[in-house]
Each structure stands twice: as C-alpha cells, then as structure tokens.
Amino acid sequence: MKEVFVLGGGGFIGRNVVEHLIDRKDCNVTAGDIRKGSNWDEIMNKSPSRFNAVVDDFTNFRAFEKLGKRFDEVYMLAAVVGVNRTLKNPDSVISTNTKLTLNTLDWIAKNPIRRLLFSSSSENYAATSDLFGAKIPTNEDVPLCVGDVCHPRWTYAITKMHGESSFIHSAKKLGYEWRIVRYQNIIGPEMGFGHAIPHIVERFINKLEFPIKIYGHDQTRAFCYIDDAVKGTVGAMESTNHPNNIYHIGNTQEISMEVLTKFIGEHLVYKGRYETAITYPGSVSRRCPDIQKACSNFDYNPQVHWKDAVSKTVDWYKRFFESGLKPNTGGFEPPENVMTSKC
Ligand SMILES: NC(=O)c1ccc[n+]([C@@H]2O[C@H](COP(=O)([O-])OP(=O)(O)OC[C@H]3O[C@@H](n4cnc5c(N)ncnc54)[C@H](O)[C@@H]3O)[C@@H](O)[C@H]2O)c1
Secondary structure (H helix, E strand, C coil): CEEEEEECCCCHHHHHHHHHHHHHCCEEEEEEECCCCCCHHHHHHHCCCCEEEEECCCCCCHHHHCCCCCCCEEEECCCCCCHHHHHHCHHHHHHHHHHHHHHHHHHHHHCCCCEEEEEEECHHHHCHHHHHCCCCCECCCCCCCCCCCCCHHHHHHHHHHHHHHHHHHHHHHHCCEEEEEEECCEECCCCCCCCHHHHHHHHHHCCCCCCEEEECCCCEEECEEHHHHHHHHHHHHHCCCCCCEEEEECCCCEEEHHHHHHHHHHHCCCCCCEEEECCCCCCCCCCCECCHHHHHHHCCCCCCCHHHHHHHHHHHHHHHHHCCCCCCCCCCCCHHHCCCCCC
C-alpha cells in the first residue's frame, strides 16, 4: 500500500483529498493539521486501519517527528489563508506559511519521499493582467508578480512564490518529484468563512444591509467545485508521465460579481434592491485560469457548472446562518473596516 501524508488535511481542500484517497482503498493516509478535520471521525470509523492523524502545529518541527513512518507522496496544503486574515495579520501569514514550507523540506531531508505536491495560488499571477496586460484565461507560463510589496495583501502571494521556488529547487538535492497546483476560487460546503460566497450568504441571511451591496460588481472570477479540485489535485500528483510540472486548477466559466450576487439572491428568494459598492483593496478586475495543461497531461475535466457549484455551497451556508451560528473567524467585514494602510 502506498503511504500518503496530507499536511493541511483538516482544511477544506485537504479533508476532501483525504476522504477521496481513503474511498479509493489503494493507499494508507495520514493527515496532519493544527485542527481536526470535520470528517476525520467518520473516516476513522470507516477505515481505522488506513487512516491516521496528527493534530499539532507544524510550524514546530516536533509535529513532524510524530509522523514516525516513511511516505511515498506528500500533499503540502497547510497555510494561513483568506484575504481579511492576510490584511490584518500579514506578519503571521509570512511567518506561518514560510515555516511550514521550510519545516516540510527539513523533514523530507531526513525522511525521503517520492513525490511532493505544493498548493499554490492564482494570487501569484492575479495582478499580471491589470498591471501588464497578461492574457486571460491565464496559463502557467505567465511571469508571477507582486502588485505592491508595501501592501499587506501581497504577503500571502509572496509566501506562495517562496513555497513554489523552495519545493522546486530543493527537489534534485532531496530526490523527490514535484508538482505545483495553483488553485483558483475553489468552492463547496464548509469552505471556511473568509471568502466571497460565505460573506454574500451571511449578508443576505443575517440581513446585514439593505439594499444588498454588490462589491466590485464588474470584477470577474471563475468558481470551481471542490470535487473537481480534488480530482485535479490527485490527478496532478499521480500524473507520472509528466513529473515536475505546474498546473492551474480551477474552472474556466468566468462570471462577474454582479451575476454571482444576483444568482445567490435569486437562490435565496431575495426580492429587494441591489447597489454597487467599492470592493476590497488590491482586488483585481479579472481572474480566470487556463487549465489546458492539466486537461491534456492528466485528463483534468471539471464537470460541475458554476451554478450547481454555487447552489450547493450557498445551501450549506444558508443552513449554518439560519441556525443562528456565528463564524469563529473570517465572518463578513465591510471593505472600509479592513485595514488598508500601506507600510
Ligand atoms: N480554496 C481555494 O480556493 C484556494 C485558492 C488558492 C490556494 N489555495 C491553497 O490551498 C491550500 C488549502 O486551502 P483551503 O482552502 O483548504 O484552506 P484551509 O484554511 O481550509 O486549509 C488550510 C489548512 O492548513 C492548516 N494549517 C494552518 N496553519 C497550520 C499549522 N501551523 N500547522 C498545521 N496545519 C496548519 C489549517 O488549520 C487548515 O486546516 C492552502 O495552501 C491554500 O493557500 C486554496
């Protein structure tokens, strides 16, 4: 049996990757995370002999020492994520994300592996179209850029570029194959609270404003359902004919924030008015990945239409907010409340 380690296996993408791998029955899976994944108990009941978990802070090397076995494949998905968290705590984004990368490499140096996949982000190329006219949909050849090093928003992208470079350039010396996946707007139930769709649902259900504001109404994004992202992630890792590659993983159905907000409003049977509003600082005007490379190298083929993806996601958050629960972190805050000052 192949041994797989998913660091960040308690998070949104990680816990879905873990479940997918366990359901396939051809590998043992260890999940590592600072918090327990919401599906871990269920997975443990289903497959006690094939699932193992370490709950600890992996910025501390001692957490890696608890793993205690050799792994064939490592999915490095752990990170501090979310625009508002990045705007408020840019120093902790830099410190946590770079420590997670460097600790993973130090651990691999002592415990050799066959393949590593690092989760990077479309943030790495997000500003290239606004600043340099890069083509949209954007493919993997685009030069990466930091919109403004003095703006806290870009600390997250800097850690993702650091991660890409670190894992690519340590591979030869440490003897593993690498894959980088740059996700773009992956959505689904329980995806966290610090994202556009949970915020929109929160504003509708909790009646936080009237009329409903459409932040950045003409900005566009392309939303990809979690099941498709999991297939893209595992497909990239297991694409043995094309080792050492970068892949853009997402969906190419580009829609505006106005279309998204009004679709959610209709889904929630909102009959009121809308008004346009200025969005979060540093937010780029268009974003859509070119996924051709993944499609041709390992038959990546996202199946879920954005309307189905958004509906399934909205239904989960509707139930959450209607039950009166409140997000622990990442709930909606208007752009004007979020720290925008530069260094
Ligand atoms: N979801 C997306 O659309 C998207 C887009 C671009 C990039 N990504 C990247 O994909 C990866 C997974 O994203 P996600 O949406 O599942 O986010 P997530 O926040 O749900 O998952 C990240 C996980 O990392 C864990 N983590 C953070 N600090 C840790 C630490 N010190 N020790 C151990 N675990 C720690 C968190 O607890 C969390 O469970 C991240 O690296 C993220 O940057 C995601």
